[in-house]
Structure formats: structure tokens, C-alpha cells
Amino acid sequence: xxxxxxxxxxxxxxxxxxxxxxxxxxxxxxxxxxxxxxxxxxxxxxxxxxxxxxxxxxxxxxxxxxxxxxxxxxxxxxxxxxxxxxxxxxxxxxxxxxxxxxxxxxxxxxxxxxxxxxxxxxxxxxxxxxxxxxxxxxxxxxxxxxxxxxxxxxxxxxxxxxxxxxxxxxxxxxxxxxxxxxxxxxxxxxxxxxxxxxxxxxxxxxxxxxxxxxxxxxxxxxxxxxxxxxxxxxxxxxxxxxxxxxxxxxxxxxxxxxxxxxxxxxxxxxxxxxxxxxxxxxxxxxxxxxxxxxxxxxxxxxxxxxxxxxxxxxxxxxxxxxxxxxxxxxxxxxxxxxxxxxxxxxxxxxxxxxxxxxxxxxxxxxxxxxxxxxxxxxxxxxxxxxxxxxxxxxxxxxxxxxxxxxxxxxxxxxxxxxxxxxxxxxxxxxxxxxxxxxxxxxxxxxxxxxxxxxxxxxxxxxxxxxxxxxxxxxxxxxxxxxxxxxxxxxxxxxxxxxxxxxxxxxxxxxxxxxxxxxxxxxxxxxxxxxxxxxxxxxxxxxxxxxxxxxxxxxxxxxxxxxxxxxxxxxxxxxxxxxxxxxxxxxxxxxxxxxxxxxxxxxxxxxxxxxxxxxxxxxxxxxxxxxxxxxxxxxxxxxxxxxxxxxxxxxxx
Amino acid sequence: xxxxxxxxxxxxxxxxxxxxxxxxxxxxxxxxxxxxxxxxxxxxxxxxxxxxxxxxxxxxxxxxxxxxxxxxxxxxxxxxxxxxxxxxxxxxxxxxxxxxxxxxxxxxxxxxxxxxxxxxxxxxxxxxxxxxxxxxxxxxxxxxxxxxxxxxxxxxxxxxxxxxxxxxxxxxxxxxxxxxxxxxxxxxxxxxxxxxxxxxxxxxxxxxxxxxxxxxxxxxxxxxxxxxxxxxxxxxxxxxxxxxxxxxxxxxxxxxxxxxxxxxxxxxxxxxxxxxxxxxxxxxxxxxxxxxxxxxxxxxxxxxxx
Numbered sequence: 018x019x020x021x022x023x024x025x026x027x028x029x030x031x032x033x034x035x036x037x038x039x040x041x042x043x044x045x046x047x048x049x050x051x052x053x054x055x056x057x058x059x060x061x062x063x064x065x066x067x068x069x070x071x072x073x074x075x076x077x078x079x080x081x082x083x084x085x086x087x088x089x090x091x092x093x094x095x096x097x098x099x100x101x102x103x104x105x106x107x108x109x110x111x112x113x114x115x116x117x118x119x120x121x122x123x124x125x126x127x128x129x130x131x132x133x134x135x136x137x138x139x140x141x142x143x144x145x146x147x148x149x150x151x152x153x154x155x156x157x158x159x160x161x162x163x164x165x166x167x168x169x170x171x172x173x174x175x176x177x178x179x180x181x182x183x184x185x186x187x188x189x190x191x192x193x194x195x196x197x198x199x200x201x202x203x204x205x206x207x208x209x210x211x212x213x214x215x216x217x218x219x220x221x222x223x224x225x226x227x228x229x230x231x232x233x234x235x236x237x238x239x240x241x242x243x244x245x246x247x248x249x250x251x252x253x254x255x256x257x258x259x260x261x262x263x264x265x266x267x268x269x270x271x272x273x274x275x276x277x278x279x280x281x282x283x284x285x286x287x288x289x290x291x292x293x294x295x296x297x298x299x300x301x302x303x304x305x306x307x308x309x310x311x312x313x314x315x316x317x318x319x320x321x322x323x324x325x326x327x328x329x330x331x332x333x334x335x336x337x338x339x340x341x342x343x344x345x346x347x348x349x350x351x352x353x354x355x356x357x358x359x360x361x362x363x364x365x366x367x368x369x370x371x372x373x374x375x376x377x378x379x380x381x382x383x384x385x386x387x388x389x390x391x392x393x394x395x396x397x398x399x400x401x402x403x404x405x406x407x408x409x410x411x412x413x414x415x416x417x418x419x420x421x422x423x424x425x426x427x428x429x430x431x432x433x434x435x436x437x438x439x440x441x442x443x444x445x446x447x448x449x450x451x452x453x454x455x456x457x458x459x460x461x462x463x464x465x466x467x468x469x470x471x472x473x474x475x476x477x478x479x480x481x482x483x484x485x486x487x488x489x490x491x492x493x494x495x496x497x498x499x500x501x502x503x504x505x506x507x508x509x510x511x512x513x514x515x516x517x518x519x520x521x522x523x524x525x526x527x528x529x530x531x532x533x534x535x536x537x538x539x540x541x542x543x544x545x546x547x548x549x550x551x552x553x554x555x556x557x558x559x560x561x562x563x564x565x566x567x568x569x570x571x572x573x574x575x576x577x578x579x580x581x582x583x584x585x586x587x588x589x590x591x592x593x594x595x596x597x598x599x600x601x602x603x604x605x606x607x608x609x610x611x612x613x614x615x616x617x618x619x620x621x622x623x624x625x626x627x628x629x630x631x632x633x634x635x636x637x638x639x640x641x642x643x644x645x646x647x648x649x650x651x652x653x654x655x656x657x658x659x660x661x662x663x664x665x666x667x668x669x
Numbered sequence: 670x671x672x673x674x675x676x677x678x679x680x681x682x683x684x685x686x687x688x689x690x691x692x693x694x695x696x697x698x699x700x701x702x703x704x705x706x707x708x709x710x711x712x713x714x715x716x717x718x719x720x721x722x723x724x725x726x727x728x729x730x731x732x733x734x735x736x737x738x739x740x741x742x743x744x745x746x747x748x749x750x751x752x753x754x755x756x757x758x759x760x761x762x763x764x765x766x767x768x769x770x771x772x773x774x775x776x777x778x779x780x781x782x783x784x785x786x787x788x789x790x791x792x793x794x795x796x797x798x799x800x801x802x803x804x805x806x807x808x809x810x811x812x813x814x815x816x817x818x819x820x821x822x823x824x825x826x827x828x829x830x831x832x833x834x835x836x837x838x839x840x841x842x843x844x845x846x847x848x849x850x851x852x853x854x855x856x857x858x859x860x861x862x863x864x865x866x867x868x869x870x871x872x873x874x875x876x877x878x879x880x881x882x883x884x885x886x887x888x889x890x891x892x893x894x895x896x897x898x899x900x901x902x903x904x905x906x907x908x909x910x911x912x913x914x915x916x917x918x919x920x921x922x923x924x925x926x927x928x929x930x931x932x933x934x935x936x937x938x939x940x941x942x943x944x945x946x947x948x949x950x951x952x953x954x955x956x957x958x959x960x961x962x963x964x965x966x967x968x969x970x971x972x973x974x975x
Contacts, residue, residue, distance in 0.1 A: 386786070388728045399730075399780075408773040409766055421765050425816050439813055439967075446809040449769070450802030453776055457798055461783025461791070467726050533760035540747065540758065541770065545740040548891070552736060555887040559720035566724040566785045567883055580783075580791020589799050592953060 018076040020063040021090065021144070024102075025137045027056030032133025035126035042119040049129040050113045050482075053136070057106035060140065064090075064098035068510055075146070084207070086150040088141065093276070096352060096511035097143040097262075097269050100359040104261045105136045107486035108254040111367050114480035115254055115374065128168055128252070134161035135258065142266050147207040148197045155193070155266075159186040159234075162263060165255045166247045178246035185233050185243040192230030193270070196223045213279040220280040227274050228288065235267025237326065238296040239624035241319045245303075248315035249379060253370020256311060260318045261363035265355050268325055272348075275333065283337035283434060290330025290437050294444040297323025299623075301451040302593045305458070305586040306620030309379045310369045313459065314362070317405060320448060321358040325351045327441050328420040331427055334434050343426035345512055345527070350419030353508040357412040357497065361404040364490035368398035371483055372463065375476040381462050381582040384473045388464040391478045395464045397491040402456035404494040407449045410538035412497035415505070418534065421445060451589070458585045467576040499538045502531040583618055596623060673757045680746055684901035685709035685894070687934050694938025695868075709897065716890035724883055726786040734781025735888045739895035741774030745902055750829035752926035753915050759825035764812060767824070768805065771858075774895070775801060782880035793879035796949065800864065800876070803956040804854050810963035811847055814840070814970060828906065833913035841973070846966035848910050852936070853959035855903040857952075859896065862941040864952050904933045 031052030038045045067074060067090050077087030090098070109132070116125045134157060141154035163186070167179035200223050201207065203215040212220070233240035244264070248256045271289070300319030307313035332347025334340075371394045372387060373379055388395035404411035424445065427438025468474045478484060497504050509524055568574045590597055602617040646657075689706045696703025705711075723731065745767050747757045779797055782790040815827050818836050826832060837844050857864045860877035867878060881892050905926075912929035916922055947955055 386726070388730070395728075403773070403776065406772070406776065407769065408776060409769050414766075414769055417769075418762060418765055422762055422822070425813075425822060428813055428816055429820075439810075442809050442813060443806050446805045447802060449772065450805045453772055454798035454802065457776060457779040457783065457794065460780055461794065465728065465730065465780065465784045466786035466791075530762070533762070534766070536758070536760070537744075537763070537766050537770075541740060541744045544744050545736060548736045548740050548743075552732075552887060552891070555717055555890075556721070559886070561720055562722040563725055564722050566726050566787045568787070569789055569882075574787075576786065578788050579786050580788050580795065585791065585795045585798070588795060588949075589802070592799075 018074050018088065018090065020059055021074075021088075021140075022076070024056045024060030024063065025140055027059065028053050028133045028136050031056060032130040035129045039122050039126035042122045042125070045122065045126055045129075046113050046116060049126075049133075050109050053109045053129070053133055054106045057102045057109065057136065061099060061102035061106065064095045064102060068092060068095035068099060068507055071510060084149045085147065086153070087146045088144040088150060089146040090144055092511045093269070093273065094143045096507060097265065097355070098140060099507070100265065100356050101136070101139050101143065101262045104359050104363045105139075105258055107489060108257045108261075108363060108367075111257070111370070111483050111486045112252075112254040113482040115252065115370055115483060117374075124168065128165065128255075131161040131164045132255065132258075135165060135263065139263060139266055143269050146209060148201065148209070149207055151209075152190070152194065152197070155190060158263065158266065159183075159190065162186075162255075162259055165259075166251045168252050168255070169250065172250075175250040178243075178250035182243045182247040185240070189230040189233030189240070192226050192233070194230075196227035196230065196274075199223050199226070209273065209277040212274075212277050215278075217280060217282060220278045221282065221285060224274060224278060224280060224285045225288065228271060228285075228292075231267040231270035231274075232292065233267075234270075235264045235322050236296075236319045237267075237292050237322060238299050238319060239628065241296070241300070241322075242622070242625045242628060244318060245307075245312045245315040245622070248318070248366075249309055249311035253311075253366050253373065256314075256370070257363035257366035260315065260366060261359040264318060264322065265325075265359060268322070268329070268351075268355055272329060272352075281337050283334055286330050286333030286337055287433060287437060288330075289326050289333060290441060293323045293326025293328075293330050294440060295323070296320065297327060297448045298444055298451070299596055301448055301455055302590070302597050303620060303622055305451065305455045306590050306597055306599070308381055308583065310372065310381055310384075310459070310463065311366070311379055313381070313455070314365055314369060317365075317452070317455070318358075318362060320452065321354065321362065321405070324417065324420065324445065324448060325354045325358070327351070327445060328354055328416070328423065331420065331423040331438065331441060334427055334430070334437070335423065338430050338434060340426060340430070343423050345509070346419055346423030346426060348512045349505065349508040349527070350416050350423055352511050353419060353505060354413075354416035356504065356508070357404070357416050357494075360490055360493050360497070361401045361411075361413060364397060364401040364487055364494065365405065367483065367487050367490070368394050368401065371478060371487075375478070376472045378470070378472050381459065383470040384463045385466045385469040385576065385579065386464070387468075387473060387476060390476045391464075393484050393488065394478050397487040398464065399460055400491040400494050402460050404498070406453040406456050408453070409534070410495070410498040410541060412494045412501070412504075415497060415501040415531075415534060417445060417449065419505070419530075422530075454586070454589055458582050462580075462582040462585065466579050469576055469579065469581075499542075500531075500535055502528060502535070505531050583616075590620065597621070598623070598626075670757070673755055676751045676754055677746055677757050680749075680751055680901060680905075681743060681894075681898060684897035685713060687904065687930060688897050688900060690931060690934040691938040691941065694935050695942050698939070698942035709893070713890050713894060716893065717887050719886040721884075721886035721888055724785050727784045727883070730777070731781045731784040731883075732888065734777040734784075735884060735891035735895070737777040738774035739891045739898070741770045742895045742898035742902065745770060746898055748824050749902060749905055750825050750909075751905065752919075752922045753828070753830050753909070754919070754922075755829055756825050759823050761822055763823045763825075765822070768808060771899070772801075772805075774899075778877075778880060778892075781884070785883045787883065789879050790882055793876050796876045797880060800857055800952055800956060803953060803960060804857050807850055807854055807956070807960040807963045810960060810967055811850060814843075814847065814963070814967040817967070817971060828909045831913075831915055833909045834915070837913055840966070840970045843966040843969045843973075844910070846962040848907065850959040850962040850966070851903070851907050851910065852933075853956065853962075855900070855907060855933075856937070856940065857956055857959075858903060859900040861937055863944045863947045863955065866946045868941075901930075904930055904937075907933045 031049050035045045035049045073091045075089040079085045138154045138158035145151035163183050169175050204211045236244040304313050304316035328351025332344045335343030404413040407413040407417040424438050424442040598621045600619045689709050693703045748763045750756045779794045782794040818839050865876040908929035
């Protein structure tokens with residue numbers, strides 16, 4: 018564990034050192050970036066080594082024998098550590114040129130400090146082995162990311178986003194605490210591993226409560242409401258880390274608790290699967306309706322969490338029905354999608370950050386034609402888009418492929434599991450189609466065509482610290498897509514060590530599967546190369562002219578006439594209207610010389626809408642009635658505490 | 670293996686010929702003589718001889734689009750068993766790869782259309798992004814049925830040898846639903862009437878034709894060839910489903926396969942001659958019909974099997 022703690026200490030030091038040198042803006046950035054990224058690299062190497070050499074590595078500390086903090090790295094932890102350190106390292110490098118406002122030097126220093134805390138706390142969350150160390154790290158993670166979200170606190174919108182995130186992460190933490198409380202009540206121990214002895218009904222209760230808590234961090238529908246607000250508010254490299262890896266700690270929590278409780282009734286797997294399907298489909302439907310680039314990407318996180326949960330839910334069903342192959346396919350597919358999503362989503366957020374920094378706008382319909390001046394950003398964003406749409410030969414396809422295979426295994430089961438497996442397969446297909454529609458919209462409207470406003474005209478990309486991480490991530494997307502062997506092996510390593518209640522099953526068939534994907538992808542590349550050669554031959558010595566786009570006889574086109582992202586998504590949204598009500602404001606045009614008019618549209622998130630009505634308003638009413646309890650007199654408060662202790666002494 | 674590769678090459682070479690059959694049938698219904706059966710070869714030769722004009726709005730994606738859509742269609746044919754013969758390549762789960770590879774082709778067709786900054790092409794692109802979502806749901810529903818029947822997940826396992834006949838024997842009449850559903854998918858994915866109209870270039874009514882409005886020369890030739898191959902892919906599947914018999918003699922099987930392909934292409938031609946194109950907002954309902962059929966086929970079959 019030494020190198021693990023060395024890396025966390027280095028990262029913390031990198032965050033603290035900024036406060037010493039914040040007056041020298043560039044020096045501060047250079048120091049923070051280099052120390053934090055070195056720390057992450059050490060952690061990454063350590064995690065990969067531990068993942069490939071299975072075994073558990075533990076360390077624990079006692080504080081005044083009051084409580085013990087203990088940490089352990091097994092396959093599952095190491096797998097998440099790989100994702101955490103890899104994405105954090107690249108995001109840190111990216112921040113060197115992204116944080117370019119020297120006037121906010123002190124604030125940037127604080128940003129690096131909280132960023133380092135976030136990385137360290139995420140690493141501790143996935144290694145904690147008892148409730149105390151877990152909750153402690155979990156709270157540091159929530160709080161440090163809260164401070165990162167409100168980086169631009171001048172804007173009221175961002176403060177609101179931060180507040181919403183704060184409320185959600187703490188209500189979620191209360192649910193997790195309640196789950197842990199039940200667990201502790203039965204076992205009398207803070208350790209996770211002793212949970213397998215408690216009765217099944219209690220296990221189910223613990224799992225459902227913790228699913229709500231972890232789900233609100235992961236962004237499972239309907240607990241995702243904070244996500245589309247917080248991600249646009251945070252600086253882009255923070256969004257990349259939060260969306261890429263922080264929300265995955267929720268997935269980690271679900272898997273870890275499930276594995277240690279060893280529950281075999283299928284109900285929980287069914288809940289996870291259904292939640293996954295709903296999050297997946299609605300996430301991408303809402304994404305289609307967004308006008309803000311980063312909000313759109315945030316909704317795609319909801320979608321991808323859905324895909325991950327579909328995989329994990331199928332795995333749980335496989336465990337419940339004693340079908341080890343389905344279990345392994347489901348879990349390893351879901352976990353591989355965790356890694357894949359962390360790669361392409363952070364890539365997309367970095368690309369979005371570049372676009373926002375250069376154009377100063379997040380509105381999709383104001384952009385256009387960026388690919389001509391921002392080649393690297395455009396191409397890497399395109400690669401990320403292809404990967405997130407789950408298309409071969411990119412990494413998103415590989416994990417969806419494995420999840421599909423798990424789903425087809427489930428078709429052979431009976432009754433509910435069979436129906437759910439069919440639904441899972443069909444929803445994966447629909448999610449894939451919708452994601453393709455959504456990302457052709459983003460790429461088509463933001464990067465292609467002609468600029469729709471002045472802000473998108475004069476753009477450039479020169480910052481190597483921002484470009485290199487994007488290139489690296491895009492490269493990894495293709496490598497995993499074409500040669501998935503090692504990465505599938507990694508996700509397979511993460512599955513059995515979590516003790517999912519079956520014996521070792523042979524890995525060769527799974528490795529064979531990766532060879533097939535590589536073969537098919539290589540075939541496609543060969544055919545493509547032949548076609549490129551053929552095209553070169555066909556165009557040799559030909560006259561190639563340039564002209565304006567054919568306007569079908571119309572000779573005065575303007576960029577304003579292009580199809581906008583809103584109209585592109587309109588007909589699909591019409592289909593999903595019951596789930597995604599569309600608000601429009603469009604005064605009709607009258608007379609021969611019409612006045613200026615406008616068109617406003619907004620897609621309502623039903624979770625947000627109904628959560629306000631069903632949960633928030635009744636609570637506000639209740640608390641309003643109870644306001645007399647709080648009247649500011651400290652003596653009375655001490656009285657309350659005394660009363661509470663006395664009552665507890667008598668009745669508990 | 671060599672035999673399979675030869676069949677693959679033959680399929681690519683013959684795909685334009687079969688597409689011309691549709692034109693002939695339409696001409697027959699219109700009381701005209703119609704273009705020669707080799708018309709598509711003449712068109713391709715003409716396009717390959719020409720140069721190109723590119724819009725100033727476009728980027729490299731515009732040039733990459735045709736190659737990727739053709740490349741995807743050609744790669745997909747590698748996995749298809751022709752006339753019951755084994756395909757060039759096959760592995761467990763290759764159907765997932767195929768469906769998603771066609772998705773890759775679609776992504777680039779749409780991206781190439783969005784590259785031109787033309788409002789018409791944007792409109793076509795939006796429709797191209799929308800309708801296939803329902804088609805994919807139907808295809809996966811059919812895939813589930815086939816998986817239940819055969820326990821396999823590859824084209825070779827469904828359509829080589831006596832397999833299609835075996836599926837008819839196991840599932841019985843619900844397979845009729847599958848054939849109809851698949852035929853609807855064929856019409857939608859290959860932009861035929863009543864979903865799309867490949868004959869006119871009236872931009873506002875089109876999906877696929879309007880998306881390739883700005884392509885010219887060899888690029889357009891690639892797109893045309895790609896759509897011939899794609900239609901051939903779907904038509905071969907329907908052909909194997911409607912005439913699932915096999916004689917055991919390769920020459921006879923090839924003739925039978927060609928005949929069943931002709932039936933499918935002629936059916937497409939008849940559809941185009943006797944039907945009008947649906948209004949755009951009716952298309953999703955038409956496609957949902959195919960999903961409903963596939964769904965019922967699966968449910969009924971499963972009840973029978975149990």
C-alpha cells in the first residue's frame with residue numbers, strides 16, 4: 018500500500034503548495050499540475066500492477082482506539098483506481114491552459130486544492146473497507162466537489178447549481194448512512210465484510226436504501242436532477258472528472274455492497290435493471306432536447322449510468338439464477354463501460370471546454386463550422402462522439418457488445434427475468450439509436466456547417482496542454498475499440514475477486530470474444546484502406562472544383578438558414594413528448610409586413626418537475642409549520658439536546 | 670473459404686443489377702419500356718469517370734462519409750451466407766457488430782450531410798437519424814426470436830444450410846410476421862417507398878436522396894454502390910426467409926437463391942408502383958407496425974415452444 022499512500026500524499030501536497038506560490042500564477046499552475054499529475058501517475062501504475070497481480074493489499078490506522086480507518090485494494094478497487102487516476106491525471110494537465118485567468122489566481126489556487134482533495138477522496142472511497150473510512154472519504158469527496166462546482170460563484174445560476182448539488186449529495190449520504198445503520202444494527206461491526214450473515218429482508222432494505230443514496234451520486238433517474246445543473250457550472254476539467262469518474266463511485270458503492278452482502282433474491286437485480294433502462298432512455302431523450310453543450314453532455318452521463326446499470330443488473334440476475342456466464346458478462350460489461358465512459362466522457366467535456374473557452378458560449382445553436390479552425394478538437398470530439406454512440410471500432414461498442422451478450426443469456430431464463438432481459442436488449446438498441454441521433458446533432462451543428470454567430474468565426478487552438486490530453490483519450494478510445502483484449506481482461510479481473518458467489522469460470526471464451534472484435538475491426542480498416550486507395554486512383558488527374566453549397570435554386574443563402582440543433586431533434590422529441598414535455602414560446606406572424614418574432618423552446622425534465630411538486634413543496638410546507646422550534650435562543654437549544662438524550666436513554 | 674470470397678465478390682458485382690430490376694418493374698407498371706437492366710453499371714461508370722465539385726462549407730468528413738458508408742456495407746456482406754453457403758467470416762455475436770457497423774455508416778452519412786450547411790440536407794439528416802431508431806428496435810426483437818430458436822447469435826447460424834427451414838419448422842406461422850417486419854425494415858433502411866422516394870430529387874420530401882445532394886463524381890458513385898450493397902444485404906435475408914429450401918447442389922442452390930432475390934426485388938418494385946409515399950409523420954407509425962409484428966411473433970413463438 019506504500020505507493021498508494023505516496024501517490025495520495027503527493028496529490029495533497031500538490032494541492033497545498035498552490036497557496037504558497039499563488040502570487041506567481043504560472044509557477045503555481047506549473048507546480049500544482051506537475052506534482053498532482055506525478056502523484057496520479059504513481060497511483061495509476063500501482064493500480065494497474067495490483068489489478069494484474071490479484072491479491073489484496075491492506076492498511077489500517079487506529080485513532081485513540083476510537084475508530085479505525087482501514088483501506089484495502091482488491092481487484093474491484095484497483096479497477097476503479099485505474100479509471101480515477103488516469104482521468105484525473107489528464108484533466109490536471111488539461112487545466113494548465115484551461116485555468117487562464119490570472120486575476121483569479123487565489124481562486125485558482127483554491128480550485129487546485131479542492132481538486133487534489135477530490136482526487137484523493139475518490140481514491141479513498143474505492144479503497145475503504147469499513148463504514149467509517151468510507152463515509153469520511155465520501156463526505157470529503159462531496160464537499161470538495163461542491164466547492165469546485167461553485168468556482169464561478171458570482172453567477173446566481175452557478176450558486177443555485179451548487180446548492181442543488183449540496184442538497185442532493187447530502188440527502189443521498191443520509192440514505193447511505195441509514196443503510197449502514199441497519200447493517201451496523203445487525204452485525205455490531207463497522208466492516209462491510211461481515212454483512213453476509215444478516216437476514217435477507219434486512220439485506221434487501223440495506224441495498225435499496227443504499228441504491229437511493231449511491232444512485233443520487235451516480236445520477237440514476239429520478240435522482241439525477243443535480244447533474245445537468247452542476248456539470249455546466251463547474252470548470253470543464255472538473256466536469257470531466259466529476260462526470261467521468263466521480264459519479265462512478267456511486268456505481269462502485271452499489272457493486273461493493275451487493276458483493277459483500279451476498280444476496281441471492283432476484284428482486285434487487287430487477288430494480289437495478291429497470292432503473293438502468295429508465296435512466297438510459299430518458300437520459301438520452303433529455304440530452305436531445307438540450308441547447309447547452311455541457312448540459313447535453315451531463316444528460317448523457319445519466320444515459321451511460323443507465324447502460325452501466327443494465328449491465329450490472331443483468332449480472333445480478335445471472336447471480337440470482339445461478340447462471341455464472343451471464344453474471345460475468347453482465348458485471349464485466351458494466352465495469353468495462355465504467356472505464357469506457359470515463360474515457361470518452363472526459364474527452365467530450367474537454368472538447369466542450371475548448372469550444373467554450375474559444376467562443377465564449379455554451380449554446381449549441383450559436384456555434385457551427387468549428388472543425389475548420391479547430392482540427393484537433395473537432396477530430397477528437399468526433400472520436401468521442403462515435404465512442405459514446407457505441408459504434409465499432411471504438412471502445413463504447415466493446416462494452417455494449419458484452420452487455421448485449423449478457424442480455425441474450427438472460428433470454429433463456431424464465432418469467433420476469435426473461436421479460437426484463439428482452440426489455441434490456443431492446444432498450445440498449447433504442448439508447449444506441451438515440452445517442453447516434455444526439456451526437457450527429459452535436460457534431461453536425463457545433464463543428465460542421467457554417468458559423469451561426471460571430472463568436473464562432475475567429476477561433477483557434479494552440480494550447481498543447483489542452484490538446485495533448487484530448488489526443489491521448491481519443492487514442493485510448495480507438496485502442497480499446499480495436500484491441501480490447503487487455504481491457505476486457507482487466508474488467509474480468511475486477512469481477513471474481515468481489516466474491517460473487519460462484520467458482521472460477523474459464524476466461525478463454527471471453528478472451529476469444531475480444532479476438533473476434535479485433536478481427537472484425539481490422540477487416541473493416543483493411544476494406545476502408547482499399548477504398549481510400551481506390552478513391553485516390555479515381556480522382557487522379559481529375560478536375561476538382563469548389564463552389565458554394567447547392568441551394569436548390571436559391572442564390573442568397575445565409576448561415577442562419579441552416580438546420581439548427583433544435584429543429585434537428587424536434588421530431589424525435591415529439592415522439593417522446595409524454596416523457597419529455599416541450600415548452601414553446603412562438604408568437605404567430607401576422608400581416609404582410611410581419612414584426613420581429615422569436616422562438617423559445619425548453620424541454621422539461623419530468624423528474625425535476627415532479628420532485629418539486631411531490632417532495633420539495635410538502636417539505637417546505639411542513640418545515641414552515643415547524644419554524645417555531647427554531648427561535649434563536651441558545652438555552653432552548655441546549656434544552657432540546659438534553660431532552661433528546663433523556664428520551665433516548667429511556668426508550669432505546 | 671475461397672468459394673465464400675468468390676461469392677462475396679459476386680454479390681458486390683451483382684448488387685447493382687438487382688437494383689435495376691426494381692426500375693424495370695416500375696416501368697412495367699407505368700406502361701413504359703424502362704431503362705436497361707445494366708443501367709446502374711452505366712451510371713457507376715459515368716460517375717467514376719467524372720471529377721467533383723466540393724462546397725466551400727465542407728471539411729474532410731464530407732469526403733470520408735461515402736467511403737465509410739460503402740466500407741460498412743461491404744464489410745457487412747462478408748458475414749452474410751449467400752445461398753446457404755458459409756460466409757467469409759463468422760463469429761458469435763457478429764450480428765451485433767453488423768448492426769452497429771451499419772450504424773457507423775449512417776453516422777457518417779449524416780455527418781457528411783450536416784457538413785454542407787444546407788438546410789435541406791439537415792432536414793434529411795434529422796429524418797435519417799430518427800426512423801432507424803425504431804428499425805433497430807425491431808431488428809433486435811427479431812434477433813431475440815432467432816436467438817430463442819437457434820441459441821446462436823450470428824448470421825451464419827441463421828441463414829446457412831438448412832437453418833432457415835429449421836426455423837420455419839420450429840416457429841411456424843409467426844415467421845410470416847417476421848418476414849413482413851423484415852420487409853418493412855428493408856423498405857425503411859434502404860429509403861424505398863412508402864418511407865422515402867428514391868426516384869425524385871424534390872428535396873423537401875426526401876430522406877436519403879436529399880442527404881447526398883451535394884456529392885458528385887466518384888464520391889456519389891461510392892454512395893450509390895454502398896446503397897446497392899446494403900439493399901442486397903437486406904434482400905438476401907428476406908430471400909432466404911421466404912424460400913428456405915436447399916437442394917444440396919451448389920449450382921441449383923445459387924439459381925434458387927437468385928430467383929428468390931428476384932422475387933424480393935420485384936416485390937419492392939411492386940410496392941413502389943402501387944403505393945404512395947407516407948406523409949413524414951406517418952412513417953414512425955408504419956415502422957412501429959413492424960416492431961409490433963416482431964414482438965407478437967416472439968411472444969407467440971415462445972408460448973408454443975413452452
